[in-house]
Amino acid sequence: MTAPKMPLEQELAAAVAIVRVGLDRIRDAACRTEAVGPHAAALQALYDPAKPDAGVLAAVADVIGTITVSLADVDHEAIDRVTELLDEAQGHVQDSTGDRVRHALTFLEPLLPLCEECMQRRPDVQVIPDPFSTALYPEETDHRQIPLCPPCATKRFEES
Structure with missing residues (x-):
């Protein structure tokens, strides 16, 4: 027996609440201290230049991309403009926002603690x-x- 499906509005509200809880956890992990390491680690959770397809911004871009592809099948004169705007939004989330986070991480790197063994500056040292x-x-x-x-x-x- 399957549970009755939630109405779309409730399903989306629940999904947004879950995402907000996750983002709150990222923010709290960063801001509970003045140390730079947790702040950099939280920013890397949003966008990690070493793994650009793994962070929160990549997930948001992926959702926008999937919705864009799904909408391309809709037969309406405005759909081409809609998909064009969503393509731009997808690129902006990951590329433009991600690029700014990457630059911020570059500026923070000299402030990260240095591991005495591997001699790398890392947020988790x-x-x-x-x-x-x-x-x-x-x-x-x-x-x-x-x-x-x-x-x-x-x-x-x-x-x-």
Whole structure:
């Protein structure tokens, strides 16, 4: 037995609410601290230059693109103009907005913490007790504090 389908208005309102919750989580993750790393990570969740098809902006552009393709089958004199406008909107979301986010990330990069192991500036670098010495000498309490990204922290722990 399948549940009765929601009316379109309710279905779309529910979808918008879910998206808003996700965007609130991104904003909250960025703004709970003054550190640059979480802000950069949140911006990368919106648009990651290394993975431009994976972020929130790509998802919005994909929805616009899918709607555009679906509308192309409608037989009406205004449809060509509608699809043209939606094509522009799709490009604007990912290209223009994404390009501005990419530029902002470029300006933020020198402010990101540097991983001592891989020497990369990353939003997820944290200063933690050295995983290598912590694993070898767990009884010690004065382990050297070292800025590491998660992959390098795991690697140092595994090397111990």
